[in-house]
Amino acid sequence: MKKIHIVLFGTGNVGSSLIQQILTAGEHLKEQEGLELKIPVIANSTTAFFQKHNQKPSWETDFKVFGFPYQLQDVLDYVREQEYENLVAVDATASEEFVDNYLTLVKEGFHIVAANKVANTRSSAFYEELRKTLRKNNKFFLYETNVGAGLPVIETLRNFHRSHEEVTRIRGVFSGSLSYIFNTFCEEERAFSEVLSEASEKGFTEPDPRVDLSGKDVGRKLLILGRELGLKKELHEVVIQDLVPRHLNGSSSLENFQKKKKDLDLDFLQLKNQLKQDEVIRHVGELDMKTGKLEVKLSREKKTSALGSLQHADSSFEIFTKSYGEQPVVIKGAGAGAAVTARGVLTDLIKLAEKLPS
Ligand SMILES: NC(=O)c1ccc[n+]([C@@H]2O[C@H](COP(=O)([O-])OP(=O)(O)OC[C@H]3O[C@@H](n4cnc5c(N)ncnc54)[C@H](OP(=O)(O)O)[C@@H]3O)[C@@H](O)[C@H]2O)c1
The missing domain is CATH 3.30.360.10 (Dihydrodipicolinate Reductase; domain 2)
Structure with missing residues (x-):
């Protein structure tokens, strides 16, 4: 079974729909695709929930009760400590500032899947640098939902x-x-x-x-x-x-x-x-x-x-x-719409998984 570890940034319309879709599709993905999608970290702009702190049937409860203020470094330390394989940062924010983290995330071993359009519309210099860093670190960046949400x-x-x-x-x-x-x-x-x-x-x-x-x-x-x-x-x-x-x-x-x-x-x-x-x-x-x-x-x-x-x-x-x-x-x-956009992000995650080792 191939395992993908997702760190989800953004729990708004798209992020929360994505969590529900991943939970609902779990068994289907295991059976049909031989793929297990895990979300060990969920974060919004101020709060992060780390899976090690508890496991409850509802992610919203976990997030509210066990989430705490965080810095990106906390996430990086946590995933390194856990030695997760096939790490993916999902950017379901609309944040300019969050995109400042992309180069660090790639260098730290993350692939990126983004609904956020900002990284692809910054200066050409940033656009090229991101691609160069991805190539150098052998990482992928998928962003089908940047245009037309779930449409291909x-x-x-x-x-x-x-x-x-x-x-x-x-x-x-x-x-x-x-x-x-x-x-x-x-x-x-x-x-x-x-x-x-x-x-x-x-x-x-x-x-x-x-x-x-x-x-x-x-x-x-x-x-x-x-x-x-x-x-x-x-x-x-x-x-x-x-x-x-x-x-x-x-x-x-x-x-x-x-x-x-x-x-x-x-x-x-x-x-x-x-x-x-x-x-x-x-x-x-x-x-x-x-x-x-x-x-x-x-x-x-x-x-x-x-x-x-x-x-x-x-x-x-x-x-x-x-x-x-x-x-x-x-x-x-x-x-547009949270459900079709989240489905597009999920499709990107499955496509990414096909490129990664078991
Ligand atoms: N909705 C659509 O139909 C659609 C279609 C295509 C693409 N998109 C794109 O998908 C993205 C998400 O859209 P949405 O409708 O879900 O937006 P949203 O409901 O406003 O949610 C944005 C989420 O991002 C979080 N966030 C903001 N800054 C952050 C940071 N620095 N670090 C971590 N989390 C941060 C917010 O947390 P706080 O609550 O703490 O601020 C919130 O949870 C946007 O880029 C949008 O353009 C959306």
Whole structure:
């Protein structure tokens, strides 16, 4: 039986779903894959639970009762003391600072599986240094959920790239929250601010919806795909249409934005009124390999097109390549949500296990 030892950082939506999925899939993984996934350490930003302290049926109870304040060094000392084989750090945080630990973790013997996009969207210098350190230490870094959550977008691109298939362009609706907002806004006779509130209430947006509307998260995803194809670009080079009016942007409070979000309604109504009968508005990310341009913007799409016919909070990625010509490969489905993202992380863990010794 192959054993993988996971140190999980982040017990939020994705991290807690992942623990449940690993517990539920335990027997299946042992029987079908000959694989045992163990989680000897679980940590959030302040507290860590080390398995040696107790074993209870519920990880939440263990975490609350036996967790205590920690430093990364405590985790490193603990795993060394226990002599765990096949160590994996799972980054289910959204933290900039946590990524500072990646190089240390790799040097200390960890592989990394990340839902967090930060490491892949920092400077090219960091991006290269991380890969160099991984190679030097013979460690793997998997991050399929960085783009499209559980959808196999990065793997598909990587397969094209590895087999020398020329990817010419990628277009898509990369954000589940913005997909929901524009699908609903174009379908129904409601004010934009009303649709935005509904999207927040349903948990589709970040607590501060300006994070979604700024387009920065989509920009990060585009950069990750571009770099996957060998583009040497920085985040500031992605051209992003910010949908937040200047007087309500980051320098004004969230409370002020919530109070004044009706200010967005007129502009979006005008945009809607300019549409032809067979058109809808979509929030689109575009990557052109010929020009190297990465762009995030609103776009008018035919209702019958792949992007125009999207529903709910679905994402859609159209990958154009030389062999596929004008008919792109389309990957479509739920591009966000804790359960599908955790499932994507679990899939990365299984793929990683296949590369490791028993
Ligand atoms: N949710 C989705 O649909 C989705 C889809 C694709 C990718 N992702 C990515 O998945 C990641 C997690 O998302 P989420 O929705 O689960 O976020 P979340 O609910 O906000 O949870 C974040 C977790 O990270 C912990 N954390 C923050 N800083 C940390 C640090 N320095 N060390 C250890 N733990 C730390 C937080 O702990 P505290 O509570 O102590 O702050 C919290 O437990 C994000 O990077 C997100 O972009 C999410």
